[in-house]
Amino acid sequence: MRQAGSSNNVASVVVIGVDARAMGQIRETLGAEAALPAQATRYEDALAVIRKLRPDVVIAGFDQDFEEAIRIAPQIVADNGRCQLVALASHANPDHIRAAMRAGYREFVVLPDDAELLRQAVHEAIYQEGGDEDHGEVIAVWGSKGGAGATFLSVNLAAELSPVHRVCVVDLDFSMGDVAAFLDIQPSVTIADLMRNLHKIDERMLAGHVVVHPSKVHAVAQPTDLEQREEVKGDTVMRILTTVARTYQYCLVDCGSRLDEATLTAATVADRILLIATPDVPGIKNTWRRLQLIERLGIEKSRVHVVINRWDKREAPFSLADVEQNILRKVDATVAFDKAAARAVNEGKLLREVDKKCPAAKDIEALVGLVTDGEMSVERRASGPMGWFSRFSGG
Template sequence: MRSAGISSNAATVLVIGVDARAMGLVREALGAEAALPSGVTPYEDALAMMRKMRPEMVLVGFDTDFEEAIRIGAAIHQESTRTVLVAIAARSDNARLRAAMRAGYREFVVLPDDAELLRQALHEATFREGAGDDGGEVIALWGSKGGVGTTLLGVNLAGELSPVHRVCLVDFDFAMGDAAAFLDLTPTQSIHDLFRNLHRLDERMLAGHVVVHPSKIHVLAQPAELASREEVQPEGVMRVLTAVARAYQYCIVDCGNSLDSAAMTAATVADHILLVATHDVPGIKNTWRRLQLIETMGIEKERVHVILNRFDRKNTALPMSVIEDNLRRKVDIVISEDRLAAKAVNDGRLLRELDRKAPITRDIEAMVALLTDGEVQEEKKSGSVMGWLFRF
């Protein structure tokens, strides 16, 4: 996941160059609210630790070596302006405070008097947007219009990944929301229950809200009745995605085809955006418009992949060269028109369960290989060899 945003768990804190007394006061002030390290990092290891831990908040002792604290603060600030930098001191003085602010420190905290200020800074670090890159891979699917196969592809992409990875399929199609139905699942808990309880969202709560398919795909589903729909805010969307990305290796997001806040937010943080088009003129036109939108959103081209679904070689009226000319880019993934799709949807089954060798199943395998650099196929292969060895 890219710039994971608002954290759902306790913030990670790095503590640099504070003495034992100050560390005790930090523990007293933050207690269970933060993931505090067991020890203090010396000034000279600060940057290496920072790169390793990617903390949301860094506390730097000002009493041991003031000049070093300023130098490190400036270096950290330059590396990540998102990190909340806090100076920790036993006494206040204006000259040191000004130097700290110039170096990029957010707060100058004198302990124990300013314990409340330190807690506030922690809170800010925990709930601010863009608090670093973490967690599993987020793959968002955007349909260029309704009925292009967004859900079918999302569900079967999840189905290809789930034998070797922890996968969560997130249904962000607030209008249609039929991902669970594609897997013949009846959700008892829905994504809306999560949105209603965002303040309590953590890994345990997430686990209580997913429906699990026998293929090991976990689904964060839309409710069965559309009556219980409600507006979701981008902040809530970020928190749900952050929690899912932390708990799973792959987070497959079905954004449907509306350009609502959930779809836009998911695209902003996704590692891959799959733009689904069908082999017809309106589909290609809409895809071009969405590509324009993605460009104005400042999303890097490398993250965007165009999928041409329901590709029909016999459709000579719209050959690939014309499609690519109109899109002014290459089509990355082609999925064949295949009757197996309708059967899979109607039976609530995965394509690979129905027919491993069907053209559409093979195309989906190729799509997964492209998205994972072939890693999943390799692992599946070695997995089957292990199975054979064990049986032997």
């Protein structure tokens, strides 16, 4: 394990834009684990101070001037990619959490509730292994309407990647997630257990909360028991995905088709979004609406890929050109309508186990090229995982 930053295992911390009370809470939380300043730096002085001190951790207050805290973050990350950026607020406003993540904050904490989280962020700043470049690629698979094929494609794309990569599917469909069912696994541990122990989450703990399929695809499953349904916060999702991205080279997030805090967070932080559309009028209309939403969320267009699932050139009421004209952008890939898909789902098998040469299996194989930047032959991706948060650190 490589040590970065401080040589004496005490993290150096710069605190920006918080009042004396919050400063007291930070001091109480971090105690001897961090070298803390006597008082907070003003937002306008932050960049100069950080350039001079090169701290391991920057804690920025969101209550005094939220917009300033957002504005300075990308500059801090660009100047010092290894520094852990932590947002501190008096309450967990979902819009602020998403804005924080987009700007490059690694954690969003509310004290005293998240004291353990803050301590862990500081700890990781000293003992980080390899830096951001060691994080895997997070791919959010989002259906533009119910039944579009988000689960089917998440699972089968993961299975295409798994022979040569560490791959995990995270089931974020809290209403009726069925990743485990698609893999024919009865989950003994689920995302609900993970959420209960969130304060202790790390790579080792995650390993005890995944189910493993013979194809080597790992999955964070939803409970089968609907009574265990939980309200999910954005920072919870971010914490889970960050840990998965640290552990696996590819993290496929099955977002279903819902718009909730969990899926909006996943879409915001993902390196890529596969937006799954179906070739029918509601499917196309909802794809266009979803693309509008993605734009409003401030997600770069380059991170979004539109995939038409159940594509049947002869039966489809429109051509691909019609679809593109309606959604005002290109379609990046199609997956054929294939009867083998329903068989695979019903039998709890991967598509390739049912028929590895069927048209849909070939199309999913081709999707690997899309998510690995054209490197169709996944064996050639020997250099390891890609950059979760890489866009934040410019790497």
